[in-house]
Amino acid sequence: MKKTILDCDTVALDEENGALVIIDQTQLPTRIELKFLTDIEDIWEAIYLLKVRGAPAIGVAAAIGVYLAVKDLQTDSMEVFSKKFKKAKDYLASSRPTAVNLFWALDRMEAVVTGHMQCGVGEVKELLHREAVNIRSEDIQVCRRIGEYALELVKPGAGLLTHCNAGQLAAVKYGTATAPMYLGQERGYGFRIYVDETRPLLQGARLTAFELQAAGMDVTLICDNMSGAVMKKGLVDAVFVGCDRVAANGDTANKIGTSVVAAVAKYYGIPLYVCAPTSTIDMSLPTGDKIPIEERSDDEVTEMWYEKRMAPAGVKVYNPCFDVTDHGLISGIITEYGMAKAPYEEAFREIFREKLNK
Numbered sequence: 001m002k003k004t005i006l007d008c009d010t011v012a013l014d015e016e017n018g019a020l021v022i023i024d025q026t027q028l029p030t031r032i033e034l035k036f037l038t039d040i041e042d043i044w045e046a047i048y049l050l051k052v053r054g055a056p057a058i059g060v061a062a063a064i065g066v067y068l069a070v071k072d073l074q075t076d077s078m079e080v081f082s083k084k085f086k087k088a089k090d091y092l093a094s095s096r097p098t099a100v101n102l103f104w105a106l107d108r109m110e111a112v113v114t115g116h117m118q119c120g121v122g123e124v125k126e127l128l129h130r131e132a133v134n135i136r137s138e139d140i141q142v143c144r145r146i147g148e149y150a151l152e153l154v155k156p157g158a159g160l161l162t163h164c165n166a167g168q169l170a171a172v173k174y175g176t177a178t179a180p181m182y183l184g185q186e187r188g189y190g191f192r193i194y195v196d197e198t199r200p201l202l203q204g205a206r207l208t209a210f211e212l213q214a215a216g217m218d219v220t221l222i223c224d225n226m227s228g229a230v231m232k233k234g235l236v237d238a239v240f241v242g243c244d245r246v247a248a249n250g251d252t253a254n255k256i257g258t259s260v261v262a263a264v265a266k267y268y269g270i271p272l273y274v275c276a277p278t279s280t281i282d283m284s285l286p287t288g289d290k291i292p293i294e295e296r297s298d299d300e301v302t303e304m305w306y307e308k309r310m311a312p313a314g315v316k317v318y319n320p321c322f323d324v325t326d327h328g329l330i331s332g333i334i335t336e337y338g339m340a341k342a343p344y345e346e347a348f349r350e351i352f353r354e355k356l357n358k
């Protein structure tokens with residue numbers, strides 16, 4: 001039977017082949033192509049080229065990738081092993097700068113090594129294997145919990161708008177911003193979902209519209225410059241977006257264009273919610289000003305990927321891949337421990353206290 005997106009694992013460890021298995025998202029929606037990656041260079045490239053993308057999925061890919069990089073190392077010395085681990089970790093950490101989940105996941109894997117320097121190499125390899133599997137399986141529960149909290153905020157039949165892809169393809173299952181949509185679909189909520197195409201890489205058109213339509217949802221694809229008109233017409237009751245890094249004050253880095261959607265939603269009195277696993281909250285940054293914003297190549301703007309150029313050759317291009325939505329434009333930040341409301345730093349500290357005491 002033809003595989004649909006819902007049947008495939010976005011990102012997983014293929015135990016049998018000792019490989020990171022991903023759906024190559026650069027081929028979607030025209031082809032569902034699985035890639036089995038064993039070399040760290042191929043895994044780095046898959047993250048950089050957005051073959052696997054989305055903050056949680058990037059974290060899972062890196063955790064599995066760094067485990068695969070060291071699982072066959074032939075040494076009995078933990079000193080040698082830990083040095084080679086660090087080299088692999090630093091290399092994967094250089095693939096993309098904004099999504100904090102990449103660093104959060106790699107730090108979790110490193111903690112396994114640094115916390116077990118007195119153990120045998122074989123035992124540490126197994127602990128790394130377990131941690132990579134845990135990071136992946138935790139994501140499923142985290143996203144489902146975010147979905148449950150988010151679902152409390154909207155009624156059946158509501159019009160929801162989302163930007164970019166914070167769906168199953170950006171995570172392991174459910175996604176973050178799409179978690180209430182998937183749970184709503186399971187429960188017959190009949191949401192009307194408006195999806196921004198999300199120039200320049202079209203994650204909304206190519207990925208979100210594709211996966212939500214495959215799940216049988218009522219999806220309407222719009223160009224990014226249409227979201228204002230859709231909101232003005234009263235078609236949207238709430239906006240749910242994902243995030244790549246949330247600063248301590250709630251400033252949120254997400255796909256470029258999110259801040260525009262947030263400003264327009266605020267103008268029309270429509271709540272905008274950021275769906276944020278706590279792994280995406282970076283308390284080391286007081287505000288969003290210091291969030292590193294990835295800039296990508298010109299041809300992502302000038303080429304239509306599969307078609308002819310859409311801009312004059314040689315035109316100067318500015319292609320920031322993310323923007324930061326000021327916390328003042330955000331109605332609430334939904335985590336797996338419930339929704340944080342402003343003042344966010346206080347709310348986050350309470351959430352992290354609760355998480356620590358769990």
Ligand SMILES: CSC[C@H]1O[C@H](OP(=O)(O)O)[C@H](O)[C@@H]1O
Pocket residue numbers: 050053054055056163164165166167170171175176177203241242243244254255256321
């Ligand atoms: C579930 S968070 C996904 C987040 O990541 C996306 O960026 P990219 O496609 O460049 O990895 C986008 O910002 C989404 O909201």
